[in-house]
Amino acid sequence: MTFHDASAREFPPFSTDLCIKCNVCTTVCPVARVTDAFPGPKYVGPQAQRFRGPGVGSDAPDHTVDLCSGCGICTRACPAGVLIAETNNRARALIVSERGSSFRNRLISDTDLMGRFGVPLAPLANIGLRNRLARWMGEKLLGIHRRGPLTTFARRSFRSWWKGRGGATALQAGVDPARTVVYFHGCAVNSFEPDLGRDAVEILERNGFTVIVPPQECCGLPFISNGLYEQARAKARRNLSSLAVFARAGYRIVGTSTSCTHALKAEYREMLDLADADASAVADATWDVCELLLDLHDRGELDTGFAPIAEPLPYHPPCQLKSHGIGTPAMDLFALVPGLRAVDSDHDCCGAAGTYGLKAERWQIAQDVGAPLFEKVRAARRAGASRAACDSETCRWQIEQSTGVPTVHPITILAESYRRADADRDRSWRRVV
Amino acid sequence: MPRADVVVIGAGLAGLSCAAELAEAGVRVFVAAKGMATTHWTHGGLDVAAPSGARSVREGIRRLATINAHPYQTLAADTEGAVTAHLARMASAGLPHAGTLDDALVPVPTAIGSLRPAAILPSAQAAALDEWAGEGIVLVGVQRFRDSWAAYAARNLASAAWAGGPAEVHGVTVELPGLERLHNIAPHVLARLFQDAGWRSRALAAIARALPSGAQRVAVPAVLGIEAHAEVHAEAERVLGHRVFEVASLPPSVPGLRLFEALRQRILAAGGRIQIGFDVVDVERAGRRVVAIHTEAASRTLRIGGDAFVLATGGLAGAGIRALHDGSLVERVLGLRVQAPPPDAWFSDDPLEPHPLEAAGIEVGEDLAPAELENVRVIGSALPGMHYLDERCGDGVALASAYRAARSLAASTAVAA
Numbered sequence: 001m002t003f004h005d006a007s008a009r010e011f012p013p014f015s016t017d018l019c020i021k022c023n024v025c026t027t028v029c030p031v032a033r034v035t036d037a038f039p040g041p042k043y044v045g046p047q048a049q050r051f052r053g054p055g056v057g058s059d060a061p062d063h064t065v066d067l068c069s070g071c072g073i074c075t076r077a078c079p080a081g082v083l084i085a086e087t088n089n090r091a092r093a094l095i096v097s098e099r100g101s102s103f104r105n106r107l108i109s110d111t112d113l114m115g116r117f118g119v120p121l122a123p124l125a126n127i128g129l130r131n132r133l134a135r136w137m138g139e140k141l142l143g144i145h146r147r148g149p150l151t152t153f154a155r156r157s158f159r160s161w162w163k164g165r166g167g168a169t170a171l172q173a174g175v176d177p178a179r180t181v182v183y184f185h186g187c188a189v190n191s192f193e194p195d196l197g198r199d200a201v202e203i204l205e206r207n208g209f210t211v212i213v214p215p216q217e218c219c220g221l222p223f224i225s226n227g228l229y230e231q232a233r234a235k236a237r238r239n240l241s242s243l244a245v246f247a248r249a250g251y252r253i254v255g256t257s258t259s260c261t262h263a264l265k266a267e268y269r270e271m272l273d274l275a276d277a278d279a280s281a282v283a284d285a286t287w288d289v290c291e292l293l294l295d296l297h298d299r300g301e302l303d304t305g306f307a308p309i310a311e312p313l314p315y316h317p318p319c320q321l322k323s324h325g326i327g328t329p330a331m332d333l334f335a336l337v338p339g340l341r342a343v344d345s346d347h348d349c350c351g352a353a354g355t356y357g358l359k360a361e362r363w364q365i366a367q368d369v370g371a372p373l374f375e376k377v378r379a380a381r382r383a384g385a386s387r388a389a390c391d392s393e394t395c396r397w398q399i400e401q402s403t404g405v406p407t408v409h410p411i412t413i414l415a416e417s418y419r420r421a422d423a424d425r426d427r428s429w430r431r432v433v
Numbered sequence: 434m435p436r437a438d439v440v441v442i443g444a445g446l447a448g449l450s451c452a453a454e455l456a457e458a459g460v461r462v463f464v465a466a467k468g469m470a471t472t473h474w475t476h477g478g479l480d481v482a483a484p485s486g487a488r489s490v491r492e493g494i495r496r497l498a499t500i501n502a503h504p505y506q507t508l509a510a511d512t513e514g515a516v517t518a519h520l521a522r523m524a525s526a527g528l529p530h531a532g533t534l535d536d537a538l539v540p541v542p543t544a545i546g547s548l549r550p551a552a553i554l555p556s557a558q559a560a561a562l563d564e565w566a567g568e569g570i571v572l573v574g575v576q577r578f579r580d581s582w583a584a585y586a587a588r589n590l591a592s593a594a595w596a597g598g599p600a601e602v603h604g605v606t607v608e609l610p611g612l613e614r615l616h617n618i619a620p621h622v623l624a625r626l627f628q629d630a631g632w633r634s635r636a637l638a639a640i641a642r643a644l645p646s647g648a649q650r651v652a653v654p655a656v657l658g659i660e661a662h663a664e665v666h667a668e669a670e671r672v673l674g675h676r677v678f679e680v681a682s683l684p685p686s687v688p689g690l691r692l693f694e695a696l697r698q699r700i701l702a703a704g705g706r707i708q709i710g711f712d713v714v715d716v717e718r719a720g721r722r723v724v725a726i727h728t729e730a731a732s733r734t735l736r737i738g739g740d741a742f743v744l745a746t747g748g749l750a751g752a753g754i755r756a757l758h759d760g761s762l763v764e765r766v767l768g769l770r771v772q773a774p775p776p777d778a779w780f781s782d783d784p785l786e787p788h789p790l791e792a793a794g795i796e797v798g799e800d801l802a803p804a805e806l807e808n809v810r811v812i813g814s815a816l817p818g819m820h821y822l823d824e825r826c827g828d829g830v831a832l833a834s835a836y837r838a839a840r841s842l843a844a845s846t847a848v849a850a
Contacts, residue, residue, distance in 0.1 A: 023685040024469045027621045036615045036622075043617075076710025079468035079752070265731035283732040298434050325711040325730030327435055346701070 012083035012270060013090060019046035019082050025074035030349040031067060034368035038067040041074035044091070045084040052091055065091045067362075069353035069369070070225050071319035086270050089224065093271070096227030104143045108355045109222040109231065115191030118153040126152040145363035149352055149397035151192045158185050158194035159213070167201075168212045177250035180210040181292070182243065184253050186260040187218035188393035196408075199415035200256045200289055206418060207296060207303055212251070214242050219263040224271050225354045236268045236279075244278035247285035254287045256411055258321035258391040259354065261288045265324065288321070290329035290391065290410055297336070307420035309413065310339030314380035316373060316399060318392035319349050330391060330410035337417045342389070343380070347373040350390070352398030370402060377403045389413060435706065437463035438846045440726060440739035442766055443753070444709055445470035446828055447813025448745030449696035450519055451835035456703035457522075458843040463737055464705065465728055467712040469693065471751055476543075476681035477655065477688020479530070479553040480821075481516060481829030483538050490534045490552045490829075497826055502818035505826065507799050508833040515836035516553070516829070523555075526695035527663060531559035540598070542572070542652060544581065544682045546589030550825065555688060557657060557666045560650055560678035569649040570599040572680075573640055574606040578618045580682040581606075581654045599650070605643045610635045623656035624687045627665050637672040644673065655679035655687045662691060711735070713766045722808045723767065741808045741842050744769075745835070748814040749790055762793055764815070769803045772796045772817045787820035794818065801838050810838035 019042065026032055026040035038044075044065040051062075065088050074084040107114075118125045128134040135146040144150075162169075181204055189197040201211050220235035243253055243264075255261040264286040268274045287295070296302040317328045334342035350370040351357050357366030377388050377399060388407040390396045396407040441452045444466035455462045482493030482505070494512055498505040505512075513534060520530050532553035540548035541561040554562060572590070574583025587604025610632065612618055627633050644651065651673055658665035669677045681688055700707060714734055715727035723742045727734035746753030746766055756762050760776035773793035781789060794817025797803050801810040812834035814827055821827035 022474055023619065024473045026617075026619060027473065027685045027690060028469070032617065033625070036617055039617045040619075077469045079470055081467070081712070262731055286732060295434070322710070323731060325708075325728060325735055327706075327708060327735065 012086035013049050013052075015081060015083045016046040016049045016087055018080045020080050021046075022079065024077050024079060025084055028073050028077045028348070030071060030073065030351070030369045031069050031365060035067070035365050038064055041068070041084045041088065044068060045074070045087050046082055049087055049091070052094060063095060066095065067365070068092070069349070069351070069356045069362075069366070071349045071353055072323045073319060073348055076322065083270070089227070089271055092227040093229045097229070101226065101228055102143070104359070105226045105355075106228065106231075107142065108144065108358055109226045109228055111187035111191070111222055112218045112235075115153070115157065115187055119155070119157045119191050122153040122155045129153075139360050143360045144358050145360045147401065148358035148360075148363055149394060149401040150358065151393075151397050154192055154194045156194065158190045158197040161194055161198065162213050168210070169214055170212070171245060171249065172212070175210055179208055180212060180251055182246045182251050182253045183211050183213045184216060184219075184243070184255040184260060184264065184286070185213065186216075186255060186257045188257060193393065193409075196256055196411060199409075199411050200254075203293070203411060203415055203418065204254070204289075207293070207301070212246070214246065216242055219260040220272075221259050221263040221267065222355050224263065224267055225356070229272060233272050233274065236263075236272055236274055239264070240268070240274065240278045240282055243282045243285075247281040251285065252287050252292065253282065253285045254289050254292050256289050256409060257393055258288050258318055258324060259393070261286050262320045262323055288324060288326065288329065288391070290333055291324070291326045293414075294329040294332050297333070302336075303418070304336050305421045306337045306414070306417040307424055308338040308340075309417050309420070311341070312380055312383055312385040313340055313342040313413070314345060314377050314385055314388045314405075315342045315410070316345040316347065316350060316377075316388065316390045316395065318390055318395045319353070321391050330389065333410065333414060334389075337413065340413070340417075345373050345376055347376060350395045350398045352394045354394050357394070357398055366398070367402065370398060374399065374402045377405050381405050434736045434738065435463050436738040437461045437706070438739065439463075439741045439743060439842050440465060440737055441743040441745060442466070442713060442726065443470065443745030443747065443751075443813070444693075444707070445745060445747060445751065445813060445831065446472060446475075446692070446696075447831035447835045448743065449693070449700065450522075450832055451743055451745060451812055451839045452705050452707075453522060453696055453699045453703065454518065454836060454839035455843055456700050456705035458839070460843050460846050462700070462705040463739065464700065464707040464709075465711065465713065465726065465737055466707075466709045469709060471747065472689040472693040472696075473686055474684045475686055475689045475692075475828075476558075477555055477686060477692055478551055478558060478681075479516065479519075479532075479828045479832075480551075480825040481512060481534065481553065481832075483550040483552075483825035484823070487538060487550075489537050493538065493824075493826070494534070494829065497819070497824055500818070504816045504819055504830045504834065508830060508837060511833040511837045512829055515832040518836060519832050520553075522699055523692075523695055526699055528691055528695045529556045530554060531556055532562060536562075540595055542570070542586070542590055542680055544586060544654070544680050546572070546586030546593070548590075548593055548595060555691070557655070557662055557679045558681075558688070560676040561652070561680075563676075565597060565599045565650075567600050567648065569601040569603060569645075569647055571603045571605060571644055571649050571651050571675075573643070573651060573653045574604065575612070575618075575623065575654060575656075576606050576608045577612045577615070578623060578654065578656075580620065603645050603649070605645070607640050607643045609639055619685065620654065620656050620682050620687045621659065621685055621690060623654070624659045624662075624690075627656060627658045628661045633665060633668065634672070637669055641673050644675070649675055651675045651677045652680050653677060655681045659687060659690055660694070662687075708735075716767055718806075721806055723806055726766070740846065741810070742767075743838055743842070744795070744809060744811045744815060745813045746815055748794055751814055753815045754793060756790070764795055767803075767806065767809065769795045769805060769809075769811070787823040791820045791822065792818055800841060801834060810842065812838050
């Protein structure tokens with residue numbers, strides 16, 4: 001990314017005139033690497049863009065843009081500053097707005113709806129998610145691949161746990177914004193992985209933060225990825241109106257999914273045209289949880305009393321994290337845990353790309369994209385690793401489903417290390433007494 | 434926030450080789466680049482110095498060093514060490530080269546059948562350097578691969594003034610298995626196909642059938658594998674029964690991809706860090722020193738602190754320098770003063786003559802530091818005074834300046850530590 005002109009940030013297709021046709025983007029595209037059906041970012045991006053516009057509809061030359069998984073690697077590789085992935089995402093949205101979307105795509109994008117029905121019915125719903133016949137029917141009836149990376153519903157949502165704990169949900173008088181954070185749990189922690197949310201709260205509180213969990217919905221990224229911008233905007237507006245008051249008051253908003261936090265930081269403005277003061281305030285206030293902890297460490301304020309976890313750990317930085325432009329803070333934090341031998345996968349994409357890898361007609365592409373990563377994770381298991389780590393949920397599910405290796409958020413590892421330290425201290429204290 | 438001893442800005446040949454040299458010397462190095470760079474656009478050989486009329490690279494360097502304000506006036510002494518270090522690094526990364534600074538510059542064919550002088554080439558291209566002892570050349574094109582035109586190139590080569598060249602020139606275009614089912618046949622796509630052992634043996638068999646009989650060398654588009662290219666090249670020579678050399682095609686250049694990856698791996702293996710995809714948007718200064726750069730991020734910026742900074746962002750073509758509408762030239766990252774001809778000298782009558790603006794760049798001292806900032810080094814094509822396309826010295830200046838900057842910064846880091 002090199003183009004600082006605000007007009008290109010607000011409307012990425014403006015940047016396509018900068019394309020010099022060097023094809024660097026096509027050499028790094030993980031989808032073009034595995035399927036000839038996708039001509040690559042340049043052709044569906046800067047090349048095709050000049051033929052697109054409102055009203056062109058099906059006359060636009062290249063509907064293969066829908067094969068783009070949205071990983072964003074092309075944008076980062078471009079030496080000329082073309083916002084390729086962002087342009088392609090908007091092109092897909094234009095097609096969807098003119099030709100409509102499948103029921104399947106609207107369903108898998110609506111994660112809040114799934115959670116609303118899935119969590120109360122978790123025992124039953126999870127039987128369905130684990131049942132091969134049900135998954136086979138899901139593929140035949142809905143087009144959700146029977147081996148697509150789906151996880152299971154939590155029996156109790158994160159918000160329900162938070163409510164039971166009496167946790168704060170609103171702005172409070174007299175608290176220090178510098179020592180208080182707003183937790184954006186997103187749909188995945190709320191409905192599928194509440195333990196991750198509890199671990200995050202535990203770590204934040206341990207490091208002196210008061211945590212507030214205001215009302216929120218799914219960030220809307222699944223809708224954005226599927227070109228359903230109107231639905232995404234509705235989610236985004238509700239989130240912004242809930243979060244902006246905190247951002248303005250100087251609170252930091254912290255999330256445990258690098259996908260959700262990237263939506264808050266970038267996609268709301270770049271894709272959804274929500275370039276107002278609320279969106280800017282929220283974007284500026286949003287932090288990935290590892291980014292926040294590393295910032296704390298840089299200031300010498302992180303509790304570094306990590307107990308050893310002596311094991312090899314394959315770590316995959318997800319595409320969405322790479323688009324943050326914050327490096328790989330989890331790797332820096334892992335280095336603080338004695339004995340932990342974390343290794344960066346150095347692989348482009350796991351293939352899942354949110355909902356992409358779920359779709360029956362995309363599943364094989366997603367598997368082929370992630371194959372070298374899966375091989376690295378399996379090799380790490382043969383070398384003694386019992387699990388892998390990754391910062392975004394659908395990538396974790398993809399890696400776990402494809403390799404059988406349990407895959408956790410970096411926070412899970414850090415929380416475990418802190419707990420071991422506490423247990424060790426308790427034991428030695430008891431000995432002294 | 435990342436912190437490094439040396440922050441290198443730019444990921445072309447100059448930036449990456451400087452970072453590799455530093456990292457291998459134990460210096461903590463961070464490479465920040467706005468995107469992938471010129472490696473992917475080049476032929477993958479080393480253009481150290483080949484001004485017209487020079488018979489060897491060394492003579493070319495000597496001659497360029499006599500040109501007023503040419504980078505080789507100060508860097509000529511570093512070329513030997515720089516090229517030796519680079520070739521050793523590439524060999525250990527699985528990308529060995531042939532040729533030395535003392536070798537004669539010989540004409541080698543290009544993808545369109547013109548000739549360019551070369552002396553140092555990666556091994557997959559190296560058979561083009563040997564004397565043509567009565568052999569013929571067969572240019573192999575691939576049907577449906579739009580960047581290879583064997584018949585056209587052969588026609589051009591046959592009529593080229595190629596003293597000491599091959600006895601005869603043939604061009605054959607070969608149908609490779611399965612390509613009729615593909616839509617996107619780009620160099621890197623073919624290169625990945627060649628890494629598939631089964632496809633490769635069928636493809637090489639198809640090429641073997643198309644070759645005319647007789648003693649000859651075979652020129653193929655530079656698509657013989659990416660990571661496994663040495664193995665693919667060896668098998669090609671074995672199956673075809675002739676020496677085989679690659680000819681770089683239009684971008685994206687597969688030899689350039691290999692070069693980029695070899696350098697990247699060397700830097701990572703030596704503990705360096707690389708961030709590609711984010712432009713520098715702010716610079717923190719303290720007096721005549723740069724303290725940190727800030728790179729663009731999804732929100733806020735990333736502060737990258739360092740003791741020294743290497744500017745390897747390229748010249749006008751590499752977009753390290755931009756021309757503004759008012760006729761001024763600006764260096765994009767640090768705002769350094771650009772030395773350039775006045776706007777009325779920007780235009781020449783002959784479009785094929787060296788362009789006056791090619792010589793624009795950042796004026797530096799012998800230590801490669803600009804006048805304004807003492808802990809900054811400027812390397813590569815951001816240096817002024819050369820016409821690197823015509824003089825074919827871009828890679829040599831990149832390597833020599835990277836080497837000089839890295840050695841002096843590594844020494845001062847060691848002293849500081």
